[in-house]
Every structure is written in structure tokens, then in C-alpha cells.
Amino acid sequence: MSNIGSYEERNKNFDWSIAEKELNYKNGDVINIGWYCSDRICEMGKANKLALVWEGLGGIEKKYTFNDIRLKSNTIAAFLKNLGIKNEERVCLFMDKMPELYIGFLGILKMGAIAQPLFSAFGDESLHVRLDNAQTTAIITQRKHVSKVRKIVDRMPYLKHIVIVDYDGKKPLREREISFSMDEAKQVENFDIFPTKAESPSVLHYTSGTTGQPKGVKHVHYSLISQYLTTKWVLDLQEDDIYWCTADPGWVTGTSYGIIGPWSLGITQCVLDTGFSAESWYKFIEKRKITMWYSAPTAIRSLMKAGNEIIKQHDLSSLRHLASVGEPLNAEAVIWSEKVFGKAFLDTYWQTETGSIMLTNFPGMKIKPGSMAKPFPGITATILDPDTYKEIMEPNKPGLIGFRPDWPAMMRTYWRNEETYNKKFVNGWYIPGDRSTIDADGYFWFVGRDDDVINTGGHLVSPFEVESALLEHESVAESAVVAKPDEVNMEVVKAFVTLKPGYEASDDLELQIMNFIRKKLSPLAMPQEIEYMKTLPKTRSGKIMRRVLHAKEWGEEIGDTSTLEDDE
Numbered sequence: 028m029s030n031i032g033s034y035e036e037r038n039k040n041f042d043w044s045i046a047e048k049e050l051n052y053k054n055g056d057v058i059n060i061g062w063y064c065s066d067r068i069c070e071m072g073k074a075n076k077l078a079l080v081w082e083g084l085g086g087i088e089k090k091y092t093f094n095d096i097r098l099k100s101n102t103i104a105a106f107l108k109n110l111g112i113k114n115e116e117r118v119c120l121f122m123d124k125m126p127e128l129y130i131g132f133l134g135i136l137k138m139g140a141i142a143q144p145l146f147s148a149f150g151d152e153s154l155h156v157r158l159d160n161a162q163t164t165a166i167i168t169q170r171k172h173v174s175k176v177r178k179i180v181d182r183m184p185y186l187k188h189i190v191i192v193d194y195d196g197k198k199p200l201r202e203r204e205i206s207f208s209m210d211e212a213k214q215v216e217n218f219d220i221f222p223t224k225a226e227s228p229s230v231l232h233y234t235s236g237t238t239g240q241p242k243g244v245k246h247v248h249y250s251l252i253s254q255y256l257t258t259k260w261v262l263d264l265q266e267d268d269i270y271w272c273t274a275d276p277g278w279v280t281g282t283s284y285g286i287i288g289p290w291s292l293g294i295t296q297c298v299l300d301t302g303f304s305a306e307s308w309y310k311f312i313e314k315r316k317i318t319m320w321y322s323a324p325t326a327i328r329s330l331m332k333a334g335n336e337i338i339k340q341h342d343l344s345s346l347r348h349l350a351s352v353g354e355p356l357n358a359e360a361v362i363w364s365e366k367v368f369g370k371a372f373l374d375t376y377w378q379t380e381t382g383s384i385m386l387t388n389f390p391g392m393k394i395k396p397g398s399m400a401k402p403f404p405g406i407t408a409t410i411l412d413p414d415t416y417k418e419i420m421e422p423n424k425p426g427l428i429g430f431r432p433d434w435p436a437m438m439r440t441y442w443r444n445e446e447t448y449n450k451k452f453v454n455g456w457y458i459p460g461d462r463s464t465i466d467a468d469g470y471f472w473f474v475g476r477d478d479d480v481i482n483t484g485g486h487l488v489s490p491f492e493v494e495s496a497l498l499e500h501e502s503v504a505e506s507a508v509v510a511k512p513d514e515v516n517m518e519v520v521k522a523f524v525t526l527k528p529g530y531e532a533s534d535d536l537e538l539q540i541m542n543f544i545r546k547k548l549s550p551l552a553m554p555q556e557i558e559y560m561k562t563l564p565k566t567r568s569g570k571i572m573r574r575v576l577h578a579k580e581w582g583e584e585i586g587d588t589s590t591l592e593d594d595e
């Protein structure tokens with residue numbers, strides 16, 4: 028029996044107080060995600076249950092019980108407090124998927140600061156703009172990534188502490204750097220948890236838009252209510268499940284459903300801190316006896332490509348439930364997964380901003396492969412006319428998705444960017460910026476994004492950020508960046524550039540520019556192709572017409588470009 032039981036029944040008289048009651052929370056109480064995910068689970072008698080099974084390169088493993096994560100998050104919280112860090116100050120987590128990342132997240136929340144997780148593959152420039160916007164007080168990182176912080180530290184007077192969790196004493200620490208070992212520090216049995224309330228800020232996740240710098244999405248401790256219930260009803264986690272969320276906590280899936288969801292339910296989860304390969308993933312499922320697997324379409328497509336023979340070489344019979352998020356999950360992938368694993372990946376749709384699952388398939392519900400299915404109970408979702416923002420009542424007619432912004436995990440603002448935040452709401456609807464249809468049965472079908480943001484392998488990349496970084500390369504005069512179709516990643520970054528006088532187009536220069544972006548921004552933002560142009564298509568007022576280049580890449584009609592002149 029699934030946790031949700033009947034979708035229709037759950038929808039009748041739905042109220043978020045269902046989750047509040049289960050979590051023993053009443054309006055006005057203290058609510059601290061760090062406490063809920065560790066201390067409360069111990070109080071429920073699960074102190075010795077495994078919380079985290081971590082596997083790194085070479086198969087090394089570390090195991091932590093709920094009591095371990097309670098003690099260690101206390102220890103980290105106390106350490107941060109002793110450094111003088113105050114509640115609501117931002118503490119960045121900049122690490123690979125090591126245990127300190129997961130447990131440090133709880134520690135930061137326990138002492139009332141705001142956790143700011145950032146993807147560890149970010150280069151110095153990507154890191155800098157995000158720390159600068161958040162005016163981050165401390166960064167917790169590992170040896171491997173310290174050099175990127177050192178490169179920008181002089182430009183960050185607000186950054187008081189650089190905490191290194193695996194310092195080996197070999198090279199001297201520099202100013203502001205401090206060593207802290209979660210395991211070697213004196214373990215703190217009792218920590219006075221900061222009395223955060225429903226609206227106290229908890230997490231700041233950065234996401235990319237078409238224009239401007241990345242936006243800091245502010246979440247609050249009350250988000251737990253949505254994250255707990257969606258984990259229970261969609262991911263269907265049950266007491267004996269062994270859960271694997273493949274997302275990195277540098278992104279929202281890795282925190283909402285890679286930390287908060289499973290641990291608030293007292294579920295054992297496994298983490299594989301190595302790169303992707305079909306062989307290592309199947310091996311991991313077999314060895315750890317994974318029962319619930321939450322992943323992403325790009326990974327699923329890569330597994331499809333690796334073929335079915337390799338699946339037969341592994342015992343994957345532990346799997347009982349699979350789900351996916353981040354990009355459109357194509358019908359072929361759904362059908363394939365049902366064939367090879369005996370169960371289909373269930374598509375879930377949501378965003379950094381929404382904090383929790385919005386549209387989704389549920390265990391037991393009829394699957395229409397390729398569809399995002401239906402709103403989570405309590406979520407009012409519709410399709411709006413892009414011009415009038417009125418609801419489209421006709422089935423199968425595409426328009427903008429709209430949500431009534433009234434669920435607990437909804438973002439509270441964009442950090443220091445209220446103006447952009449306000450623009451996301453029209454006529455009482457939150458507009459996530461995606462287009463979809465609804466069929467006659469009420470199922471949602473993703474059509475596309477409503478902006479130029481590139482979704483590569485489930486990660487959003489801002490064309491603006493890449494274009495700006497390209498201009499910093501000595502050879503580049505002008506740049507335009509668009510998505511290019513890709514079989515596995517759905518989209519990859521493609522750049523069009525014109526060169527400054529004195530520079531010759533060559534393959535060598537292309538590689539140089541690619542590398543420059545990879546180091547500065549990240550491997551995700553690195554253009555997979557650079558096309559040299561004599562001139563870029565522009566409006567009469569001189570703005571580059573990205574849409575013309577986009578249409579060319581996707582083999583679409585360019586249409587009458589004169590109409591693009593004003594709004595480009």
C-alpha cells in the first residue's frame with residue numbers, strides 16, 4: 028500500500044495541517060529543520076537507525092546513525108556559534124557530496140544561520156557573484172576547492188571565515204582560514220537549538236535567469252511542512268526503505284529531497300560521491316539494496332544509452348519505486364524504465380523557487396508517459412493565456428503554468444532583489460516561467476520554458492552569465508549564447524562569437540575559450556561548441572537577437588525578424 032492511498036480521497040478536504048499534526052507542530056511554535064531531521068528522530072526511538080551510508084572513490088564507506096548526525100550537527104553548530112556567527116547570517120557550503128555537506132547543512136540550521144549550498148564544480152567567478160550577493164559570512168569547504176576561494180578572497184571583505192573540513196596540516200593556513208574536523212572535534216551532546224519560527228530564513232539557493240545575475244531564492248523553516256508531506260506521498264518513503272537521491276545538495280533537489288525530506292521521515296539514505304557511470308550506478312543499487320531511487324532524465328537517458336545487457340549483470344530487484352525531476356522526462360524513458368526495471372520512473376515537476384514538488388505522478392495513479400500528471404493536493408495549478416494572464420479553460424491549449432502561491436515551501440523572496448521577485452506574480456498567480464497544456468483528464472504536459480535559460484542535464488545555465496564571461500576572454504569582441512539540442516543532456520550551451528582584430532578563428536582558440544569558461548563558471552556552463560561569426564544578428568537599436576540564433580540551432584522558422592526588434 029502506498030502512503031498516499033487514493034489521490035482523489037487525499038484531494039478532498041486537503042489541508043497542510045495533516046503534516047503539521049504528524050510533525051507535532053502548531054502555528055507559532057518553534058520549528059527548526061535541523062532539529063526535526065536529527066534530534067526528533069532520535070526522540071522517536073530511532074537513534075541507532077542508519078541515517079547516512081556514504082560511499083566515495085574506491086568504494087570507501089562511512090556510516091552514520093541518526094544519533095551520529097544529531098551529535099555531529101550539534102558539534103558543527105557549536106563551532107560556528109563560537110566563531111561568532113549570528114542567526115540569519117549566511118554560511119556557504121562548498122563541498123563535494125561528502126558527509127560534512129549533509130550534516131553541516133543541519134548544523135547551520137540548528138544555530139539559526141542561513142545555509143547557502145553551492146555546487147562544488149563552480150569556478151571562482153560563479154562562486155564570487157553568489158557570495159557577493161548573499162554577503163556571506165563564512166564558507167565551509169574542503170582542501171580541493173580552497174584555491175578557488177583564495178582567488179577571490181580579497182574581493183570579499185564580508186567573508187570572515189573559511190572553514191576547511193579536511194585540513195591535513197601540510198601547507199600553512201592563510202588569513203581567515205581555519206581547520207575544523209567534524210569527527211575529531213569534541214562531540215557536543217547538547218546544543219541550544221536556535222528558536223527559529225515558521226518564517227525564519229533557512230536556505231538560500233541560487234538559480235539562473237535569462238538576464239541579470241543569479242537569483243538567491245530564500246526559503247524558510249516552515250518549508251519542512253511541504254517537503255515532509257511530498258516526500259511521504261510522492262517519493263512514498265516507508266520505514267524500511269533505503270533511499271538514493273542522485274542530486275547534489277548544491278541544487279535544490281539535493282536539499283529538499285536529499286536531506287530534509289528523507290531525514291524528517293527518519294529514513295536511511297545512501298550517497299554516492301563519485302562521478303556518473305552506468306556500471307557504478309547499478310553496482311551501487313545492488314550493493315546498497317536501494318529501494319527508492321530519485322534521479323533525473325539526463326541520467327536516465329545515459330543509462331538507456333548504456334544498454335540493457337549491463338542491467339542483466341546486476342541484481343536490481345531491491346528497487347520498488349523510481350522518480351525523476353529536473354527536465355522533461357520523455358515517454359521513451361518512462362516506457363524503457365518500466366520494461367527494464369519492472370517499474371516506471373514517475374515524473375515530478377517543480378523548481379528551486381517552489382521548494383517542493385508541484386506537479387507529479389503518484390504511486391498507483393495511471394501513468395501517461397511523457398506527462399507531468401497532476402498537482403500535489405493543496406496546489407492550485409492552471410494554464411494562463413500569455414497575453415491576458417486569464418485561465419485557459421480549453422483542454423490541450425498551451426499557455427503559461429500558474430500556481431496560487433499558498434503552499435509552505437514557496438520561496439519568500441529573491442535575496443536583495445525584491446523587484447524581480449514581484450515580477451513573478453500576476454493576478455494572484457505565481458508564474459514559474461514554463462509552458463504546458465492540460466488534457467481533458469487534467470494531466471499536465473510540459474511544452475517548454477518561456478525564457479532563454481538553458482536547461483542542460485537538469486541544470487539551469489543563464490546565457491547572460493556565459494556571454495558576460497566570454498567577453499572577458501581577450502579574443503572575444505561580442506558573444507551570444509543559446510541552447511543547442513543534445514540527445515542525452517536535452518540542451519547544451521552553444522556560443523556564437525565575433526573576434527577582436529588580430530585574432531584568428533581556430534580550433535585551438537575554441538578549446539582555449541571553452542576552458543576559460545569551464546574554469547571561471549563551471550563545466551555545465553562551458554560551451555560545447557563555439558561558432559565564429561563575422562557579425563551577430565542585431566536589432567536596429569544594436570541588441571543581439573538571440574532568438575534568431577536559437578531558431579537556427581533548432582531548425583525552426585526564424586520568421587519575420589523585424590517584429591523582434593522592439594522586444595529583443
Ligand code: PRX
Pocket residue numbers: 234279280351352353354355356374375376377378379380399459460461473476482485486487
Ligand atoms: O523548466 C522547468 C524544469 O526545470 C526548471 C526548474 O529548475 P531548477 O530551479 O533548477 O529546479 C530543478 C529541480 C527541481 C523548471 O522551471 N523542470 C523541472 N522539472 C521538470 C522540468 N521540466 C519538465 N519536466 C519536469 N519534470
